[in-house]
Amino acid sequence: MFSRREMLDLVLVNEQARGIVVRNLVTGEIESHGADAVVLCTGGYANVFFLSTNAMACNVTANYRAYQKGALFANPCFTQIHPTCIPVHGTYQSKLTLMSESLRNDGRVWVPKTAGDKRSPDQIPESDRDYFLERKYPSFGNLVPRDVASRNAKEQCDLGKGVGETGLAVYLDFRDAISRDGKDVIGQKYGNLFQMYEKITADDPYEKPMMIYPAVHYAMGGLWVDYNLMSTVPGLFVLGEANFSDHGANRLGASALMQGLADGYFVIPYTIGGYFAGAQLPKITTTQSEFTSAARKASDRTQRLLSINGKRTVDDFHRELGGILWEYCGMARNDEGLAKARTLIQSLRSEFWKNVKVPGVERDLNQSLERAGRVADFLEFGELMVIDALARRESCGGHFNEGFQTEENEALRDDDNFCHVAAWEYAGEGKDPQFHKEPLVFENVKLTQRSYK
Numbered sequence: 001m002f003s004r005r006e007m008l009d010l011v012l013v014n015e016q017a018r019g020i021v022v023r024n025l026v027t028g029e030i031e032s033h034g035a036d037a038v039v040l041c042t043g044g045y046a047n048v049f050f051l052s053t054n055a056m057a058c059n060v061t062a063n064y065r066a067y068q069k070g071a072l073f074a075n076p077c078f079t080q081i082h083p084t085c086i087p088v089h090g091t092y093q094s095k096l097t098l099m100s101e102s103l104r105n106d107g108r109v110w111v112p113k114t115a116g117d118k119r120s121p122d123q124i125p126e127s128d129r130d131y132f133l134e135r136k137y138p139s140f141g142n143l144v145p146r147d148v149a150s151r152n153a154k155e156q157c158d159l160g161k162g163v164g165e166t167g168l169a170v171y172l173d174f175r176d177a178i179s180r181d182g183k184d185v186i187g188q189k190y191g192n193l194f195q196m197y198e199k200i201t202a203d204d205p206y207e208k209p210m211m212i213y214p215a216v217h218y219a220m221g222g223l224w225v226d227y228n229l230m231s232t233v234p235g236l237f238v239l240g241e242a243n244f245s246d247h248g249a250n251r252l253g254a255s256a257l258m259q260g261l262a263d264g265y266f267v268i269p270y271t272i273g274g275y276f277a278g279a280q281l282p283k284i285t286t287t288q289s290e291f292t293s294a295a296r297k298a299s300d301r302t303q304r305l306l307s308i309n310g311k312r313t314v315d316d317f318h319r320e321l322g323g324i325l326w327e328y329c330g331m332a333r334n335d336e337g338l339a340k341a342r343t344l345i346q347s348l349r350s351e352f353w354k355n356v357k358v359p360g361v362e363r364d365l366n367q368s369l370e371r372a373g374r375v376a377d378f379l380e381f382g383e384l385m386v387i388d389a390l391a392r393r394e395s396c397g398g399h400f401n402e403g404f405q406t407e408e409n410e411a412l413r414d415d416d417n418f419c420h421v422a423a424w425e426y427a428g429e430g431k432d433p434q435f436h437k438e439p440l441v442f443e444n445v446k447l448t449q450r451s452y453k
């Protein structure tokens with residue numbers, strides 16, 4: 001077990017994945033590790049948006065470096081934005097807090113009917129409230145899926161009906177549930193969440209409606225894998241949120257942990273054995289050129305980051321990248337915005353390599369250096385997300401292109417032309433990635449237009 005290491009490269013020998021290069025996060029030493037196969041379980045890339053509900057250490061580096069070594073990246077534009085999070089409250093915030101999905105079982109989502117109504121919620125009578133999810137989706141109400149709930153909250157805020165100081169929040173109100181079931185019952189169900197909310201916002205949800213706003217939460221895209229969880233690189237297996245499988249464009253609640261368990265307990269123990277049984281695996285050592293050149297490349301990149309000595313911090317670049325993606329490749333996208341985002345990301349990336357400031361040294365615990373490497377990858381990966389979003393000429397789940405919507409403003413799919421997984425192949429620095437299509441074949445279910453009306 002090698003803890004406190006960050007994978008910086010995948011090593012291929014005779015086109016098979018045979019090891020990794022890592023940086024020891026405590027000593028800064030670059031190490032090489034050889035193996036018969038490589039299994040990546042390095043999580044999702046939602047932190048490309050800077051603010052997300054994910055842990056601060058989540059990143060795309062392992063996936064991105066594997067992509068650069070030939071593993072296809074599938075559906076990178078599919079990210080899930082969760083409707084039930086504590087709203088952003090300041091520029092210097094580094095993380096967002098998820099409140100549980102379960103709260104929408106009893107909480108009612110609403111905004112004032114009139115834009116700009118700044119009365120406190122207890123002063124807004126029933127007749128002046130818009131329970132917009134219940135009104136628009138009578139059969140599902142507050143329990144519509146995450147993408148629909150998120151987009152509708154954004155729409156209300158865009159109409160000027162958002163609440164709180166920033167206007168980027170909607171109410172999640174337990175008043176009716178408390179009067180129906182009593183405070184004790186609601187406390188038994190959600191007491192821990194209410195306490196957490198109160199600690200963060202200083203408001204008591206038993207007395208005053210919660211304020212919530214969507215936040216980036218999960219990456220449905222990831223490295224392409226087959227049913228054995230092997231990527232397009234022989235011997236490179238990818239499990240959990242790091243792969244693209246199972247969730248399509250709109251992951252449903254609880255399915256991620258199920259996937260993690262299924263991948264780890266039930267699939268990989270058998271499929272990796274199958275690979276070993278069929279593959280030729282000549283002996284290797286970490287002194288051979290494939291390892292030494294990958295280690296040198298990792299070390300050179302680290303040196304390069306340290307030598308720039310510019311004026312902007314790593315977080316400053318990351319925050320700007322996240323802002324671009326949130327604005328143009330977030331809950332709702334359009335062609336013009338996506339094209340703009342691509343240009344903005346390219347110029348931000350070029351500034352990063354001239355003007356980033358990474359303090360400290362290589363051979364030490366250096367979190368700025370760690371983050372710099374991750375943000376450098378996010379700056380390339382963000383462009384891949386935008387390329388993928390531009391190529392998908394339809395709306396589906398987490399990818400909502402405003403140019404493709406039904407008369408009722410719901411996502412309009414184009415199953416004739418886009419019922420496929422988009423898998424991208426790295427073509428080299430500065431070159432557009434190459435598109436590959438895996439058609440989706442449905443044998444037992446018929447594709448239909450979703451409706452929660």
Ligand SMILES: Cc1cc2nc3c(=O)[nH]c(=O)nc-3n(C[C@H](O)[C@H](O)[C@H](O)COP(=O)(O)OP(=O)(O)OC[C@H]3O[C@@H](n4cnc5c(N)ncnc54)[C@H](O)[C@@H]3O)c2cc1C
Binds near residue numbers: 007061242
């Ligand atoms: C707040 C929150 C609540 C959630 N609630 C639910 C829920 O109720 N139900 C549900 O099904 N799902 C839920 N999810 C989603 C689910 O938790 C994740 O999808 C799941 O934990 C992903 O597991 P994983 O093992 O694939 O990746 P992770 O748990 O993200 O683990 C990846 C690990 O790899 C490490 N790593 C990353 N890059 C490198 C590298 N280059 N080198 C070395 N190590 C690296 C990371 O530090 C991390 O430790 C929630 C997610 C969040 C953020």
